[in-house]
Amino acid sequence: MPFFDRPVEKPEELFDREEELGALRRAVNSYAITVVVGFRRVGKTSLIKAATHGMPRIYVDVRKFESFQYMTYDMFLDELRKSVVSFLSFDKRVLDYIKAVKGVRVFGVELEFSHGRARPLLTSILEALDSWARDRGTRLVVVIDEAQELTKLRGYNIIPAIAYAYDNLRNISFVFAGSKIGLLYRFLKVQDPASPLYGRYMERIELKPLSREKAVEFLRKGLEEYGIKVSEEFLERAVEKLNGIIGWLSYLGLRVVGKGNASLHTIDEVLEEASKIAISEFCNFVNAMGSKRYIEIVKAVGSEGATWSEVKRYLELKLGTKIYDSELARLLKNLIDNGFVEKRDNTYIIPDPILRYATKAIRC
Ligand SMILES: Nc1ncnc2c1ncn2[C@@H]1O[C@H](COP(=O)(O)OP(=O)(O)O)[C@@H](O)[C@H]1O
Ligand SMILES: [Mg+2]
Incomplete structure (x- = not known):
C-alpha cells in the first residue's frame, strides 16, 4: 500500500x-x-x-x-x-x-x-x-x-x-x-x-521535498496500484498546489483512493482540509508564544512574499502603532526559527505551500 x-x-x-x-x-x-x-x-x-x-x-x-x-x-x-x-x-x-x-x-x-x-x-x-x-x-x-x-x-x-x-x-x-x-x-x-x-x-x-518529477511519479504509481487512472492535468495541478511535500501528497492519494476516482475537485477539497491543519499548527505556535503579531506578519508575507519594509508598513497599518526594528527582527527570527517563514535574498516567504495558500484565512 x-x-x-x-x-x-x-x-x-x-x-x-x-x-x-x-x-x-x-x-x-x-x-x-x-x-x-x-x-x-x-x-x-x-x-x-x-x-x-x-x-x-x-x-x-x-x-x-x-x-x-x-x-x-x-x-x-x-x-x-x-x-x-x-x-x-x-x-x-x-x-x-x-x-x-x-x-x-x-x-x-x-x-x-x-x-x-x-x-x-x-x-x-x-x-x-x-x-x-x-x-x-x-x-x-x-x-x-x-x-x-x-x-x-x-x-x-x-x-x-x-x-x-x-x-x-x-x-x-x-x-x-x-x-x-x-x-x-x-x-x-x-x-x-x-x-x-x-x-x-x-x-x-x-530531507528535501520531492522533485516535481518524483512527486508526479509518487502519485501516479500509487494510484495505479489501486487501479485508479489519473490525467496529466490532475497530476500537474496536484503537484503545483502541494509541491513535493510527500505528507500532503499522501493525504491527497488516500482521499482519491477513498472516493475511487480522481477529480480536480478533490485537490481543492484536500487544500481546504490541509489548510485547516496547517492553520491550527500555526495557531499552536501563536498561542505558545503569546503574541497575535505573528499572525499579522504571516499575512503581510502572504502568498507573494514581502521585504522587511513591506512587512513593517503592513504591521504598523494593521496595529495602528509604531513597531521598532528590534521588535520586528525578534518576531521574524522566531518565525524563521520555527520554520514558518524563510528569508530568500531580501524577501521573506512562507515555504509551506499550504500555509502560504491559507494565509488570508488565518484566525487563531
Ligand atoms: N518515503 C515515503 N514514502 C511514502 N510515504 C511517505 C514517505 N515519507 C513520508 N511518507 C508519508 O508522508 C506523511 C508524513 O511523513 P512523516 O514521516 O510523518 O513526516 P515528518 O516526520 O517529516 O513530518 C506520512 O503519512 C507518511 O506515511
Ligand atoms: Mg515527524
Missing part, C-alpha cells in the same frame, strides 16, 4: 529516499549524533523509522509539547519512560540494567520513575542503556523526534547528559530530528562556546 496516514515503518514501504536511507544507516553506525532536518511532512519520521527498523531503538517523540508554553523534566522523563517500556518488547533484559538506576522502580514489565528530588538522572539512564548495548555487542539508537520542543524544558538542562554520552557512551548513538531547524540548533547549542556540546561533530541529513 503506497499511501499511509501515519509514518512509514519499514524500508520497503518508502517511496524513493534510497540515498538518505543509506546515509542515515551509515550515520547511526558511525557517529554519536546525527541530526535529521526538514520541513514538516517531508518524511523525517518515516525515514528514521525505516532506517532503524529492526535495530535496537528507543524512540522518543516530544512533538506533543508543541502546543505547550514550557515543559518540565518530569514530563520529559515520562516520555522517556514510555519509550523504554516499548523497547522492552525488543529485549526484556534491559530491565535488569534500568532497575539498578536510582529513582527507577520496576513492576513486572512496568517502569516507574520517581519525581522531584528522587527522580532518576538522564545520565544514569543512558549509562544503563549503554551497558545493555555493550553487553549485547550492539549499538542502541536513541531517537528524539521534534527535539526542538526541548528548548521549552525548564529547570533542567539535558545537554550536559548528551555531551557526557557523546564522550563516554560508545554504544549509544543519538538521532535528533526537527522541523524547526533554527530551534533545533538553538537547543543543541553547537555554536555556543559555553555549551558542553560546542564543537562536537554532528552528522547532518537534510
Whole structure:
C-alpha cells in the first residue's frame, strides 16, 4: 500500500529516499549524533523509522509539547519512560540494567520513575542503556523526534547528559530530528562556546521535498496500484498546489483512493482540509508564544512574499502603532526559527505551500 496516514515503518514501504536511507544507516553506525532536518511532512519520521527498523531503538517523540508554553523534566522523563517500556518488547533484559538506576522502580514489565528530588538522572539512564548495548555487542539508537520542543524544558538542562554520552557512551548513538531547524540548533547549542556540546561533530541529513518529477511519479504509481487512472492535468495541478511535500501528497492519494476516482475537485477539497491543519499548527505556535503579531506578519508575507519594509508598513497599518526594528527582527527570527517563514535574498516567504495558500484565512 503506497499511501499511509501515519509514518512509514519499514524500508520497503518508502517511496524513493534510497540515498538518505543509506546515509542515515551509515550515520547511526558511525557517529554519536546525527541530526535529521526538514520541513514538516517531508518524511523525517518515516525515514528514521525505516532506517532503524529492526535495530535496537528507543524512540522518543516530544512533538506533543508543541502546543505547550514550557515543559518540565518530569514530563520529559515520562516520555522517556514510555519509550523504554516499548523497547522492552525488543529485549526484556534491559530491565535488569534500568532497575539498578536510582529513582527507577520496576513492576513486572512496568517502569516507574520517581519525581522531584528522587527522580532518576538522564545520565544514569543512558549509562544503563549503554551497558545493555555493550553487553549485547550492539549499538542502541536513541531517537528524539521534534527535539526542538526541548528548548521549552525548564529547570533542567539535558545537554550536559548528551555531551557526557557523546564522550563516554560508545554504544549509544543519538538521532535528533526537527522541523524547526533554527530551534533545533538553538537547543543543541553547537555554536555556543559555553555549551558542553560546542564543537562536537554532528552528522547532518537534510530531507528535501520531492522533485516535481518524483512527486508526479509518487502519485501516479500509487494510484495505479489501486487501479485508479489519473490525467496529466490532475497530476500537474496536484503537484503545483502541494509541491513535493510527500505528507500532503499522501493525504491527497488516500482521499482519491477513498472516493475511487480522481477529480480536480478533490485537490481543492484536500487544500481546504490541509489548510485547516496547517492553520491550527500555526495557531499552536501563536498561542505558545503569546503574541497575535505573528499572525499579522504571516499575512503581510502572504502568498507573494514581502521585504522587511513591506512587512513593517503592513504591521504598523494593521496595529495602528509604531513597531521598532528590534521588535520586528525578534518576531521574524522566531518565525524563521520555527520554520514558518524563510528569508530568500531580501524577501521573506512562507515555504509551506499550504500555509502560504491559507494565509488570508488565518484566525487563531
Ligand atoms: N518515503 C515515503 N514514502 C511514502 N510515504 C511517505 C514517505 N515519507 C513520508 N511518507 C508519508 O508522508 C506523511 C508524513 O511523513 P512523516 O514521516 O510523518 O513526516 P515528518 O516526520 O517529516 O513530518 C506520512 O503519512 C507518511 O506515511
Ligand atoms: Mg515527524
